[in-house]
Amino acid sequence: MSSVAVVSSENMDEKQQSVSTPVVQATHTKVNLLGMSRTELEKFFEDLGEKKFRAGQVMKWIHQYFVTDFAEMSNISGKLREKLEKICEIKAPEVVHRNYSKDGTRKWVFRVGDGEGSLVETVLIPAEDKTGARKTLCISSQVGCALDCSFCSTGKQGFQRDLTPAEIIGQLWMANYSYMEDVPVAERERTVTNVVMMGMGEPLLNYDAVLSSMQLMLDDFAYGMSKRRVTLSTSGVVPKIDQLAQDIDVALAISLHAPNDELRNELVPINKKYPLQQLIAACQRYLAKDGNESARRHVTIEYVMLDGVNDQPEHAQQLLKLLKNLPSKINLIPFNPFPHAPYGRSSRNRIIAFQKTLSDAGFVCTIRQTRGDDIDAACGQLVGQVADRTRRAEQWKKKVAQQQEILRTQG
Ligand code: SAH
Numbered sequence: 457m458s459s460v461a462v463v464s465s466e467n468m469d470e471k472q473q474s475v476s477t478p479v480v481q482a483t484h485t486k487v488n489l490l491g492m493s494r495t496e497l498e499k500f501f502e503d504l505g506e507k508k509f510r511a512g513q514v515m516k517w518i519h520q521y522f523v524t525d526f527a528e529m530s531n532i533s534g535k536l537r538e539k540l541e542k543i544c545e546i547k548a549p550e551v552v553h554r555n556y557s558k559d560g561t562r563k564w565v566f567r568v569g570d571g572e573g574s575l576v577e578t579v580l581i582p583a584e585d586k587t588g589a590r591k592t593l594c595i596s597s598q599v600g601c602a603l604d605c606s607f608c609s610t611g612k613q614g615f616q617r618d619l620t621p622a623e624i625i626g627q628l629w630m631a632n633y634s635y636m637e638d639v640p641v642a643e644r645e646r647t648v649t650n651v652v653m654m655g656m657g658e659p660l661l662n663y664d665a666v667l668s669s670m671q672l673m674l675d676d677f678a679y680g681m682s683k684r685r686v687t688l689s690t691s692g693v694v695p696k697i698d699q700l701a702q703d704i705d706v707a708l709a710i711s712l713h714a715p716n717d718e719l720r721n722e723l724v725p726i727n728k729k730y731p732l733q734q735l736i737a738a739c740q741r742y743l744a745k746d747g748n749e750s751a752r753r754h755v756t757i758e759y760v761m762l763d764g765v766n767d768q769p770e771h772a773q774q775l776l777k778l779l780k781n782l783p784s785k786i787n788l789i790p791f792n793p794f795p796h797a798p799y800g801r802s803s804r805n806r807i808i809a810f811q812k813t814l815s816d817a818g819f820v821c822t823i824r825q826t827r828g829d830d831i832d833a834a835c836g837q838l839v840g841q842v843a844d845r846t847r848r849a850e851q852w853k854k855k856v857a858q859q860q861e862i863l864r865t866q867g
Pocket residue numbers: 607608609653654655656657658659689690691710711758760789790791792793794835836837
C-alpha cells in the first residue's frame with residue numbers, strides 16, 4: 457500500500473480542481489528523504505550503519521518509480537524498511553490546486569507553509585521538437601522574490617522565504633508522478649524531459665537548495681536529465697553565476713530585458729548592483745568553462761517585450777552591440793499582463809520587426825509562444841489569483857491608485 461493519498465484524476469479536462477486532501481501526508485518529526493542529494497543520502501545510510509549503495513537504491517524508488525512507501529521497496533530488507541519507516545519519510549509539498557489544460561499544459565499550486573501567501577506554482581508545458589515530444593517543467597525556487605522587477609507579478613508579491621530542496625525537487629517529482637499515478641510501479645517512467653528554473657523567485661538567491669536540486673535532476677540514480685535540458689534563469693546575480701560555473705554544468709538563461717543600463721536599472725533593479733558590462737562578462741566566463749560535452753555553448757537571453765518601453769528599433773540596435781561578443785540565443789517574451797501592471801504587451805508587428813533586426817544580424821532569435829493562457833499558466837502570471845499580502849504589494853497598490861487619481865483629475 458502506498459502512503460500517498462491520491463486525489464481523483466478522472467476529470468482531466470476540468471478547468472480547475474481544488475484538492476482538499478494533502479497529496480502526501482506525513483508527520484513533521486521524520487527526516488524527509490525527498491530532497492537529499494546522493495552524497496547526503498549516502499551519509500545518512502552510513503550514519504545508520506548501513507552500506508552506501510542503499511542510497512542509490514532508495515533514490516531510484518523515490519525519483520524513478522515515484523514510490524513513497526518504504527514497504528514497496530522490494531530490494532531493501534524488511535528490517536531496514538521497518539527502521540526507515542520509523543525515522544524518515546518521503547514527502548512532496550501539499551497540492552492545493554491543480555489545473556490540466558486542454559492543450560496539455562498542467563499547473564499545480566503547492567502549499568509550502570502555514571501563512572496565507574505560502575503558495576508556489578509549477579507549470580508543465582508540452583511541445584513537439586526535432587527530438588520528439590518535449591515536456592518542460594517551470595519550477596519555482598522561492599516564495600515571492602526580493603528583486604522587484606517592475607514588470608513581474610512575483611516581484612510585486614515581495615519575498616517570503618526560500619524553498620527547501622524537498623520543495624524544489626518535489627515539484628518535479630509531482631509532475632512526473634501525475635502521469636504515472638495509475639501506472640503499476642514496475643512500469644513507471646520519468647516523463648518530464650526539460651526543466652527551466654523560471655517559476656517564482658530568483659534561483660541564484662537560494663543557491664544551495666537550487667544547486668542540490670539540480671544535482672538530483674542530473675543524477676542517473678534520480679531523474680538522469682541531460683544537462684542541456686536543465687536551464688537556470690537569473691536576473692543577473694553576478695558572483696553567483698561565477699559560483700555556478702564551478703559547481704555544475706547546466707544551461708544558463710539571463711533575464712536581460714533592456715539593452716542599456718539606464719533602462720535596465722528601471723526594469724530589473726539588481727542591475728544597479730551588477731550593471732550590464734559586469735553581467736555580460738560573467739556570462740562570457742560561464743561559457744569559457746566550456747568542455748566538449750558541456751551545456752554551455754551559448755546563453756539564452758530573455759527579453760520581455762513591453763509596448764513602447766524596450767521594443768523600439770534603437771533598442772534592437774543596442775542589443776546587437778551588447779551581445780556582439782557573447783554566443784547567445786535570444787528569446788523574445790510577449791509581456792503577460794497582470795492586474796495594475798504599468799505596461800502593455802508590444803504589438804505582434806513590433807515583436808516581429810524586433811526579431812527580424814536580430815535575425816538579420818545572425819542571431820538565433822525566437823518568440824516565446826504563450827501557452828496555457830486558459831489556466832493562467834503563462835510566464836510571469838505564476839502568482840495569478842494568489843493574493844498579494846505583503847507590505848510591498850500594499851505600497852504598490854497605493855502607488856497605482858495615486859497614479860490613477862492623478863490621471864483622473866488631469867483628464
Ligand atoms: N528570477 C528569475 C527566474 C524567474 S522569472 C529571472 O528573473 O530570470 C522567469 C522569466 O519570466 C524571467 O525572464 C522573467 O523576466 C519573466 N517574466 C516575469 N514577469 C513576466 C511577465 N509579466 N511577462 C512575461 N515575462 C515575465
